[in-house]
Amino acid sequence: YRKLKEYTIKLRSPSESHIIYKRKSFDKGIYEKVYLIGFRLGDLRVRKSGETIKTDCASTKPAQIELIRSLFEDYGRVWISKPRLREDGKICKNIEAFLDLSFDFLLPKNNYSNILSNKNTFIPFLAGFTDAEGHIGVHDGQAVYSLGNYNIKLLKQIKLYLLDYLNVKSYIHKSEMTKYIRKGGYPYNSDYYQLTLSKKRDLLTLFNNIERFMKHKDKLNDINKARNNIQERNEKFGYINM
Numbered sequence: 001y002r003k004l005k006e007y008t009i010k011l012r013s014p015s016e017s018h019i020i021y022k023r024k025s026f027d028k029g030i031y032e033k034v035y036l037i038g039f040r041l042g043d044l045r046v047r048k049s050g051e052t053i054k055t056d057c058a059s060t061k062p063a064q065i066e067l068i069r070s071l072f073e074d075y076g077r078v079w080i081s082k083p084r085l086r087e088d089g090k091i092c093k094n095i096e097a098f099l100d101l102s103f104d105f106l107l108p109k110n111n112y113s114n115i116l117s118n119k120n121t122f123i124p125f126l127a128g129f130t131d132a133e134g135h136i137g138v139h140d141g142q143a144v145y146s147l148g149n150y151n152i153k154l155l156k157q158i159k160l161y162l163l164d165y166l167n168v169k170s171y172i173h174k175s176e177m178t179k180y181i182r183k184g185g186y187p188y189n190s191d192y193y194q195l196t197l198s199k200k201r202d203l204l205t206l207f208n209n210i211e212r213f214m215k216h217k218d219k220l221n222d223i224n225k226a227r228n229n230i231q232e233r234n235e236k237f238g239y240i241n242m
Contacts, residue, residue: 021077025102035128042132056096072097127213136222143226170197
């Protein structure tokens with residue numbers, strides 16, 4: 001320590017001195033940044049500890065764990081737990097990434113209004129949010145898209161800008177979760193909401209815009225299945241509701 005001071009060598013802070021693994025600062029463009037913000041709002045817990053931004057998630061879906069690993073492995077240490085059996089019988093893994101302070105844009109949970117109010121950033125943001133919280137499937141012979149979240153304010157804004165930017169009409173449905181008790185005897189703190197759309201033209205317009213920014217392999221496969229369903233229905237019934 002005396003020699004470092006003598007030769008005026010910059011000292012590391014106590015937080016920096018505990019960093020073992022090599023890190024790299026965020027170096028992508030605005031589209032990747034807003035994608036990550038959208039994904040974070042849907043599926044990640046983020047907190048700051050000293051000189052470190054920690055982000056973590058638990059998931060039963062291997063593709064989700066793999067996606068999170070791929071998003072952050074170039075920037076710092078990514079830790080993945082061993083599989084564990086949940087109370088509901090599903091196999092779950094935890095994943096945590098340790099990043100430098102250039103990722104502090106992930107910390108706020110209310111930093112999306114300016115992103116949504118610009119079409120160029122709204123689309124990749126929605127792609128990230130879809131990768132985290134979206135469902136794309138075929139139910140009762142019909143392709144559907146939905147976003148489920150407790151943040152009704154965010155879903156209402158997405159609904160508004162889908163209509164403004166893409167002329168895509170969607171609907172929001174409420175599940176009154178506060179009526180129910182979770183395992184352990186605790187009530188739900190708020191109700192749950194789903195933004196949905198199923199009109200063929202709307203689905204194709206949405207997919208054509210967000211697909212190029214999406215990274216979740218399962219959901220990209222689901223988009224292909226939904227497109228095939230729409231094509232099959234068009235061939236069978238004609239181009240109704242297009």
